[in-house]
Amino acid sequence: MKIYNTLTRTVEEIVPQRQGRIRLFVCGPTVYNYIHLGNARTFVLFDSLAKYLSFSGFEVFYLQNITDIDDKTLRVASESGVPWTEVSQKFYEEYRKDMEALGANSVNVYAKATLYIEEIKSQIRRLLKKGFAYETSDGVYFHVEKFRDMGALSGQKLDKVVPGSRVSPSEQKLNPSDFVLWKKQKPGEPAWDSPWGYGRPGWHIEDTAITESFFGKSYDIHGGAKDLMFPHHEAEIGQMRSISGKKYLAKYWIHGGYLNFGGDKMSKSTGNFILLREALRKYSRQQIRFFLLNANYSSDLLYTEDLFKASCEALDRIQTAYEMLHGVEGQSGSEDFDPGIYLSRIRSSLDNNFDTRSAFAYLQELSSMIFRSGGKLSPEIAARARETYMFVDRIFGILKNDAVGSDVSRAIQGIINLREEFRKKRDFATSDMIRKILEESGVRIEDEASGTKWRFV
RNA sequence: GGAUAGGUGGCAGAGAGGUCAUGCGUGGGACUGCAGAUCCCAUCUACUAGGGUUCAAAUCCCUACCUAUCCUCCA
Secondary structure, eight states: OOOEETTTTTEEEEEOOTEEEEEEOOOOSSSSSSBBHHHHHHHHHHHHHHHHHHHTTTTEEEEEEOOOOHHHHHHHHHHHHHHHHHHHHHHHHHHHHHHHTTTTOOOOEEEEEGGGHHHHHHHHHHHHTTTTTESSSSEEOOGGGGOOTTTTTOOOOOGGGGTTTTTTTTOOOOTEEEEEEEEETTTTTOOOOTOOEEEEOHHHHHHHHHHHHHHSSSEEEEEGGGGIIIIHHHHHHHHHHHHHOOOOEEEEEEEEOOOOETTTOTTTTTOOOOOOOHHHHHOOOHHHHHHHHHSOSSEEEEHHHHHHHHHHHHHHHHHHHHHHHHGGGGGGSSSOOOOOHHHHHHHHHHBBOOOHHHHHHHHHHHHHHHHHHTOOOOOOHHHHHHHHHHHHHHHHHHHHOTTTSSSHHHHEEEEHHHHHHHTTTHHHHHHHHHHHHHHHEEEEEEEETTTTEEOOO
């Protein structure tokens, strides 16, 4: 498949460094709060991408880091009067629960930064030895001027970067863009022993220490949302390539767009966000995933209630067509068609820079074909169509596969049979009441010529 | 100031030189006890502006304007 590589600014065929195996790393969350829908967008993207790469025949190893020590962790800890380790542990667990609820289950290893302190120190030691880092009274810093390719990923030129307003005058940095590798301990802060005294790792170094542990000095794909491109990903590249001397840290860099909310980027620091778990209370994970994936992954996506609803309508139609496949009459329709072409079109859309929007458009076309057939498809065609839906579902997780034949479904079927008795007697007042009560309980029923269908809403 | 990505029908959003994107919405009809779902017809000849290249441009080139994001923690 081809994918847009931020590093080269072109769409490139993915050719892994090791035949048939892809090593994928994605920046995970800083666990000091619940994740929001914008975070979820990124994780759903890479979850789906990892699954698609697997389906495309690659053996994928998907690694994600967990930032479990950070200024924000400490701030939350001191505000709530809870040890920082409890804050991290709690929100790490909540993050995992959220991912589970979202069906994002393709990560092989979640690596917590604090479990890699030795590896982090080893990297810092090597950077110091090679002259890429220097020590000051408050920490160890990476000297950006020593790394020629600094800024290559984002296109930024060091001398044009406006230094942040938060750079305090007391800092002894050689260049305003120098970033911290090791933060020396301040009173009351947690710390680990090191050649540079007690302290804790900087944010950027944890990722390269973790990826080096698992993948070595170079791997295939690095993912993340585009807000991490500068300076975080630049810093990672600077650190690892300075150590390794290799051409790449990762050969392909994939950046996802933002989820915007109320005109602005969804962001924890501005308070402009919807928590994923809040969204999951109102909507199904299928609806959330479809909404997040029904857009170009690198473009920003606007969230509004209306747009979300429209997306749900579209998904509903796909879902209804899929369900219709279960009840086909087994007779050939006048308009037989080949569902296989939709599957191959979906695959080529995905092969083309993971164009999920077009892939879904084809799925919608397939759905229209099924509706147009009026439910009269040969079993063979129905089976092939079902295959297409299942393929899409295994990668994107957008279809509801309610267990038909479960105890619950038998109970619901019983109620529907009861309602049918009233309908036969033309007691519509009672039958409508049953329908209304079922609807309020989350079961929608629809009368069709072939019988009454039901589904969860 | 620098960097990056963009400007497509009522809305969202694909396409990347010549043929229907798709979905949501809207109007009408069919079906139905009603509702829903679905179908049919209609609505829509849309591509920021101005130049150019070409037999042909939403798609390529130039100019202008506009938007978003990053340069500070951020998925």
